[in-house]
Amino acid sequence: VASKCFFHCAASGTTTRVCELKIWMLERLKWQKNIRTHGWEKKPRMLQVQDSVEETTSNSEVAESSPPNVQPIIPKVLECSTESSSSSASGNSVDRAPSLNVGIFGYSRKDLSDEDLRNIVAATLTCRVDHQTYHINGGFNNKDGMKKLNRRMEQIEGEHEANRIFYLSVPQEALLDVSVSLADNSQTKRGWNRIIIEKPFGFDALSSYKLTQCFLSKFQEKQLYRIDHRLGKDLIENITVLRFSNLVFEPLWSRTYIKNVQVILSEECGMEAQGRYFGHYGVIRDIVHSHILQTIALFAMEPPVSLDGEDIRNEKVKVLRSIRKLNLNDVVLGQYKNSADKSGCYMNSLMPTFFAAALYIDNARWDGVPFLVKTGVGLIKHRQPDEAILLKVNNKVPGLGLQLDASELNLLYRDKYDVEVPDSYEHLLLDVIDGDTHLFMRSDELEAAWNILTPILDKIEENKVVPELYETGGRGPVGAYYLGAKHGNAFSSGINFEVILELTKFESSSPNLVLAVSLMNASRIEDDSSSSR
Secondary structure, three states: OHHHHHHHHHHHOOOHHHHHHHHHHHHHHHHHHHHHHHOOOOOOOOOOOOOOOOOOOOOOOOOOEOOOOOOOOOOOOOOOOOOEEEEOOOOOOEEEEOOEEEEEEEEEOOOOOHHHHHHHHHHHOOOOOOOOEEEEEOOOOHHHHHHHHHHHHHHHHOOOOEEEEEEEEOOHHHHHHHHHHHHHHOOOOOOOEEEEEEOOOOOOHHHHHHHHHHHHHHOOHHHEEEEOHHHHOHHHHHHHHHHHOOOOOHHHOOOOOEEEEEEEEEEEOOHHHHHHHHHHHHHHHHHHHHHHHHHHHHHHOOOOOOOOHHHHHHHHHHHHHHEOOOOHHHEEEEEEOOOOOOOOOOOOOOOOOEEEEEEEEOOOOOOOOEEEEEEEEOEOOOOOOOOEEEEEEEEEOOOOOOOEEEEEEEEEHHHHOOOOOOOHHHHHHHHHHHOOOOOOOOHHHHHHHHHHHHHHHHHHHHOOOOOEEEOOOEOOOOHHHHHHHHHOOOOOOOEEEEEEEEEEOOOOOOOOEEEEEEEEEHHHHHOOOOOOO
């Protein structure tokens, strides 16, 4: 089937790269079908590690330090086991693939014991709390604190190979101090080190550039994983699969047939988070910069050379660099009314909680096609809040005569697949362990995104643009509809392509967290005498 598809693609003029992606995806589907048919494997997907160490760091390849006011950590416990065995004909020798042993280390200023942290985790999570969960009180000096963390990790790891993942959930003002101290004092030299950084990635183009340069002075680019949990949704990854594994879509994926693309995201935000949300970042820096632009880049990119993370990121950055400069006339700002204030008073801030814009990508594929963006807090929920793919097709109504009707071919994940959809963080953390970078922003992607938004943020600030108020649970500012009417009917006919995402924003009561995870070869710990492993 794959080779047949390949020649069909070549005959129809589709690029070889699309064909190769199609072949790869078909092989994956064929393999998974055989698993279901023959029952080769019934276990759920487990975390896997490679036998070889793919990244090593020298003294110069280090990271950055730890937060001044780090509070207790509430990490997700990773349980991993990738053990397989095969016996020789005589049954005397056993070749076991190394299993993965995970140690979780919480780092904060709190005076907590290991058991205290385990109890905190047990009260929060539904999974088993592993005994290899530890807490380190870093004190007020991050340099000394990170040395203390390193000693504790080395004590648990012993003399065996070990890889480390550092998850930095700290305020922007503490990020540099945390990461520098970590870089100089907590990286392992017996495996790779990877650093997960949470949004926001700077405040504007200049601050982001300075932050990036500081990181790159201590880390290699391949060590940095800038995480946005919204990009871990299966629906986001399915955009690429839908396009490249279904040949009916690729020939239509251009300005010739697509009238406009709409990216809509509605998000809920608890009242306890409003002070920080309004006072500092707002919807443009928090949602548009990362999630919205990354979704557009994944949707609009050219077929990558391969499915390698770097090849995908190469294509994404080309899209971001091709987005036309935004004008104020093509932007609508909104702010929802403070429903908690019974007097009817509104927020004493101009920070927007709603953003709508018409973006244009100046390249041959998307020239003239508006990408209509609408995102905000407290908007009305759409009819499909669950992950789904909806497709409308025209068909004839049964009976005499020729009456046409538009029918929906819907894929609702919960109805089609009787499995639990993984949490976004589970997906992304597994990608970090696997070294898969395609859903994480590279430094040049970060720069390209800020180059799109910083000029319009400056104009909003200079002109003191007042956001239009809208009711919580409503459809947003009226101005967004005029914007859609202005740009949404650029052509007389075509396809409206919508990407609708509705998410609930989780606000942690303890935002100042550092999580260190050590990935150790469990078989080496169990059996030190084997020199062949």
